Amino acid sequence: xxxxxxxxxxxxxxxxxxxxxxxxxxxxxxxxxxxxxxxxxxxxxxxxxxxxxxxxxxxxxxxxxxxxxxxxxxxxxxxxxxxxxxxxxxxxxxxxxxxxxxxxxxxxxxxxxxxxxxxxxxxxxxxxxxxxxxxxxxxxxxxxxxxxxxxxxxxxxxxxxxxxxxxxxxxxxxxxxxxxxxxxxxxxxxxxxxxxxxxxxxxxxxxxxxxxxxxxxxxxxxxxxxxxxxxxxxxxxxxxxxxxxxxxxxxxxxxxxxxxxxxxxxxxxxxxxxxxxxxxxxxxxxxxxxxxxxxxxxxxxxxxxxxx
Amino acid sequence: xxxxxxxxxxxxxxxxxxxxxxxxxxxxxxxxxxxxxxxxxxxxxxxxxxxxxxxxxxxxxxxxxxxxxxxxxxxxxxxxxxxxxxxxxxxxxxxxxxxxxxxxxxxxxxxxxxxxxxxxxxxxxxxxxxxxxxxxxxxxxxxxxxxxxxxxxxxxxxxxxxxxxxxxxxxxxxxxxxxxxxxxxxxxxxxxxxxxxxxxxxxxxxxxxxxxxxxxxxxxxxxxxxxxxxxxxxxxxxxxxxxxxxxxxxxxxxxxxxxxxxxxxxxxxxxxxxxxxxxxxxxxxxxxxxxxxxxxxxxxxxxxxxxx
Numbered sequence: 001x002x003x004x005x006x007x008x009x010x011x012x013x014x015x016x017x018x019x020x021x022x023x024x025x026x027x028x029x030x031x032x033x034x035x036x037x038x039x040x041x042x043x044x045x046x047x048x049x050x051x052x053x054x055x056x057x058x059x060x061x062x063x064x065x066x067x068x069x070x071x072x073x074x075x076x077x078x079x080x081x082x083x084x085x086x087x088x089x090x091x092x093x094x095x096x097x098x099x100x101x102x103x104x105x106x107x108x109x110x111x112x113x114x115x116x117x118x119x120x121x122x123x124x125x126x127x128x129x130x131x132x133x134x135x136x137x138x139x140x141x142x143x144x145x146x147x148x149x150x151x152x153x154x155x156x157x158x159x160x161x162x163x164x165x166x167x168x169x170x171x172x173x174x175x176x177x178x179x180x181x182x183x184x185x186x187x188x189x190x191x192x193x194x195x196x197x198x199x200x201x202x203x204x205x206x207x208x209x210x211x212x213x214x215x216x217x218x219x220x221x222x223x224x225x226x227x228x229x230x231x232x233x234x235x236x237x238x239x240x241x242x243x244x245x246x247x248x249x250x251x252x253x254x255x256x257x258x259x260x261x262x263x264x265x266x267x268x269x270x271x272x273x274x275x276x277x278x279x280x281x282x283x284x285x286x287x288x289x290x291x292x293x294x295x296x297x298x299x300x301x302x303x304x305x306x307x308x
Numbered sequence: 309x310x311x312x313x314x315x316x317x318x319x320x321x322x323x324x325x326x327x328x329x330x331x332x333x334x335x336x337x338x339x340x341x342x343x344x345x346x347x348x349x350x351x352x353x354x355x356x357x358x359x360x361x362x363x364x365x366x367x368x369x370x371x372x373x374x375x376x377x378x379x380x381x382x383x384x385x386x387x388x389x390x391x392x393x394x395x396x397x398x399x400x401x402x403x404x405x406x407x408x409x410x411x412x413x414x415x416x417x418x419x420x421x422x423x424x425x426x427x428x429x430x431x432x433x434x435x436x437x438x439x440x441x442x443x444x445x446x447x448x449x450x451x452x453x454x455x456x457x458x459x460x461x462x463x464x465x466x467x468x469x470x471x472x473x474x475x476x477x478x479x480x481x482x483x484x485x486x487x488x489x490x491x492x493x494x495x496x497x498x499x500x501x502x503x504x505x506x507x508x509x510x511x512x513x514x515x516x517x518x519x520x521x522x523x524x525x526x527x528x529x530x531x532x533x534x535x536x537x538x539x540x541x542x543x544x545x546x547x548x549x550x551x552x553x554x555x556x557x558x559x560x561x562x563x564x565x566x567x568x569x570x571x572x573x574x575x576x577x578x579x580x581x582x583x584x585x586x587x588x589x590x591x592x593x594x595x596x597x598x599x600x601x602x603x604x605x606x607x608x609x610x611x612x613x614x615x616x
Contacts, residue, residue, distance in 0.1 A: 015413060022328045022404070025412040062374035069370070092400065094413065096330070104333040105323060105402065 001078070002046055002256055003131040003161075005124065005152065006039030006057035008109040008141045009081065011067050011090045012286070019098045029097070034286070035067045035074075036091060038137035038166060041246050041286045045253035045275060047076030048288070051260070054078040056127055058120065058141060060110050061087025080127055082120045086110025089141070093245070109141030117144055125155055132260045133162045135252055136180075140171055149175035162259055165211075166252050168192065176210045182259075183211040184252055190216050199224050215269070217251050217276070219244070223269050231305035234269035236277045237296055246286030250275035270300040309386070310354055310564055311439040311469075313432065313460065314347030314365035316417040316449045317389065319375050319398045320594070327406045337405070342594070343375045343382075344399060346445035346474060349554050349594045353561035353583065355384030356596070359568070362386040364435055366428065366449060368418050369395025388435055390428045394418025397449075401553075417449030425452055433463055440568045441470045443560055444488075448479055457483035464488075470567055473519075474560050476500065484518045490567075491519040492560055498524050507532050523577070525559050525584070527552070531577050539613035542577035544585045545604055554594030558583035578608040 016030040043053040059068055059081040067088055071079050089107035096103070128134065134156050136149050145151075149171050156163035157179065164182040165175045168189040176183055176193065183206060185193060193209070196202040203214040203226035213227035222235040254272030263271070278293035279286070324338040351361040367376055367389040375396055379387050397415035404411070436442065442464050444457050453459075457479050464471035465487065472490040473483045476497040484491055484501065491514060493501060501517070504510040511522040511534035521535035530543040562583040566576030586601035587594070 015415075017413065020330050020411075022330065022411050023407075023409040026414065028413055028415050031415050062370055062377070066370035092413075099331075101331040103328075103330050105325070105336055105400075106334065107323075107336050107339050 001052040001054050001131060002043075002260060003054050003056065003127050003134040004039035004043045004046070005134065005136045006037035006055065006138055007120070007144055007148065008139045009035070009037040009040060009057050009059055009064070009067060009088050010107075010109075011063045011088060012036030012093070013090055014093045014095060016095045016097050018096075020094055020096045020103055032284070033070075035070045036286070038249050038252070039135060040071075041249035042135050042137055042166075042252045042256070043077055044074060044286070045250050045279075045288060046257055047074065048290070049253065049257050050076075051257055052076060052078070054080050054127060054131070056080040056082065056120070056123060058082055058084040058110065058112065058116065059088050060084035063090055064088035080123060082116070082123050084110050084112055084116050084141075086112065086141075109139070112141050112143035114143075117148070121151070121155075124152060125159075128156060128159045128161050131161050133164070133256050135164045135166065135256055136175070137166045137249070137252065139167065146170050147174045150178035153178035153180045164252060164256055164259075166248070173209075176206060179210045179212065182213045182215060182255060184215045184217060184248070184255065186217050186248060187219065190214075200226075215251070215255060215272070217248050223251065223273055223276075225265060225269055227265055229265055232265055232269055232302055233305060234266075234273040234300050234302045236273055237299040237301070238277075240277055240280050242280040242282070244280050247276040247279045249286065250279040250288055266302040266304070269302050270297060273300045309360040309362050309439060310351075310568060311362050311364065311435050311442040312347035312351045312354070313442065313444045314345035314363065314446055315428070315452055315456065316447045317343070317345040317348060317365050317367055317372070317375060317396050318415075318417075319371045319396060320344030320401070321398055322401045322403060324403045324405050326404075328402055328404045328411055340592075341378075343378045344594070346557050346560070347443060348379075349557035350443050350445055350474075350560045350564070351385055352382060352594070353558050353587075353596060354565055355382065356598070357561065357565050358384075359565055360384060360386070362388050362435060362439070364388040364390065364428070364431060366390055366392040366418065366420065366424065367396050368392035371398055372396035388431060390424070390431050392418050392420055392424050392449075394420065394449075417447070420449050420451035422451075425456070429459070429463075432460060433467075436464060436467045436469050439469050441472070441564050443472045443474065443564055444483070445474045445557070445560065447475065454478050455482045458486035461486040461488045472560060472564055472567075474556070481517075484514060487518045487520065490521045490523060490563060492523045492525060492556070492563065494525050494556060495527065498522075508534075523559070523563060523580070525556050531559065531581055531584075533573060533577055535573055537573055540573055540577055540610055541613060542574075542581040542608050542610045544581055545607040545609070546585075548585055548588050550588040550590070552588050555584040555587045557594065558587040558596055574610040574612070577610050578605065581608045
């Protein structure tokens with residue numbers, strides 16, 4: 001199975017309001033709610049691609065219970081979340097139906113104790129034994145040490161399980177130094193890590209810092225992959241309009257599924273780019289349009305470059 | 309016991325953010341959560357005044373379960389909420405810590421079926437038998453008939469239980485016609501009901517429409533009571549700054565506790581006005597500052613008027 005880790009799981013709530021005006025009162029016309037946090041999104045896409053997936057991380061409080069109940073209804077996912085005493089965070093996306101713009105409100109996540117962190121590590125090391133690959137995704141809840149991902153990467157490497165890291169800031173910086181197989185920063189995360197806004201130079205620098213392969217997700221400009229096997233760029237076959245939420249998580253699912261299926265890099269990248277585009281096209285944030293995915297898959301241009 | 313009815317209970321969530329800017333992403337610095345809906349707020353104040361209180365209305369879903377768990381910790385309150393299949397709504401107050409302003413996002417509440425509404429009415433009629441007074445508070449969830457409060461008022465009157473109504477719009481209009489003992493509109497609700505922005509005339513008109521007594525809560529201008537026993541105005545003893553959320557609910561608690569204690573109207577109004585001011589002064593929305601309340605209680609000017 002593929003293991004995805006979401007230390008800061010979330011209940012993702014979307015509110016539709018007619019027009020968001022600060023300091024006034026709003027009647028919400030539509031509420032949707034789903035289990036969230038990057039690793040859970042990745043897991044859902046992997047399951048939809050036919051992979052067996054186990055999800056771990058923390059869940060707690062009434063929100064955590066609600067999240068786990070909703071996970072029960074997700075086919076192909078095994079829930080191996082670890083209980084935490086604090087409540088799982090909510091994220092609120094307020095969609096202004098007049099402008100189409102979204103305002104995001106993110107709770108910080110549960111305060112996590114050293115004992116809870118130790119319990120998680122034990123569960124993680126147990127799960128690694130039957131994992132074909134692992135994805136470490138998203139932010140850390142308060143109380144989890146900033147070097148958490150570095151430790152989890154070392155544990156995966158010690159058991160020879162390929163590990164992908166998708167996070168930002170200091171947890172990314174420390175994680176990269178622990179030599180993960182793949183990191184998948186977006187343009188901002190890559191620039192923050194390396195100090196360079198030039199993707200070719202920045203992905204090379206991220207490899208120098210420890211990552212074996214770097215796949216940068218650059219929005220409309222597609223994916224730039226700097227790997228031991230070569231340099232590639234996968235471009236979206238067409239410009240699409242829609243909701244980009246979850247597109248990065250679909251890239252992770254594409255890369256990870258391609259890895260465990262032993263696909264060559266160009267095919268992994270084509271799959272990841274097609275999934276990301278199909279995610280932007282889906283009406284519900286974080287899901288992908290399967291028909292669009294299958295149609296796009298054969299039409300992603302992947303160009304090979306000279307390593308610089 | 310005193311019975312309070314909250315058909316559209318809520319989990320009231322308060323978020324503090326540094327500065328709310330539409331179409332950007334915000335990290336919430338502080339989250340607080342408490343059981344809400346006007347009738348639950350009224351019940352908490354009544355319990356703090358030493359009364360035995362039973363709360364009923366609807367609760368459902370993960371939010372309803374969380375609300376009921378939090379109620380368990382409220383001393384003096386008996387939970388007689390009726391299960392509903394849809395989820396209890398959330399209300400989100402986003403406090404901008406830079407300006408102090410609040411932006412409100414209110415979910416609509418659970419879709420309620422005729423069978424659920426019938427189950428509620430049965431519970432209500434059972435509870436009425438041991439009630440000394442009943443307060444009907446707040447909005448109606450989707451699916452509950454707009455004449456709901458009128459029916460509940462007639463049931464209370466049939467069992468000779470004094471009934472107070474605190475709602476707005478069409479449910480208020482229909483409820484007033486069913487001849488409740490007291491209605492407590494604010495200035496906007498009163499103007500919407502009667503078409504008059506002149507409180508003396510509007511309270512008189514609201515009595516003509518069926519209410520035995522009308523107590524209008526007019527913010528800084530205090531309370532105006534038009535009753536069969538006379539006309540009074542209770543003025544806040546001093547201007548205060550703070551959070552007015554829940555001040556109207558404290559007025560209801562003051563009026564209802566005064567009613568069951570058989571206090572004369574001027575004392576009921578003094579208590580209600582002192583509680584409202586002490587609620588504005590409390591740091592947590594919907595709670596009251598007990599020390600301030602006791603100090604203010606003897607200093608509320610209540611003037612008697614000539615009925616017009």
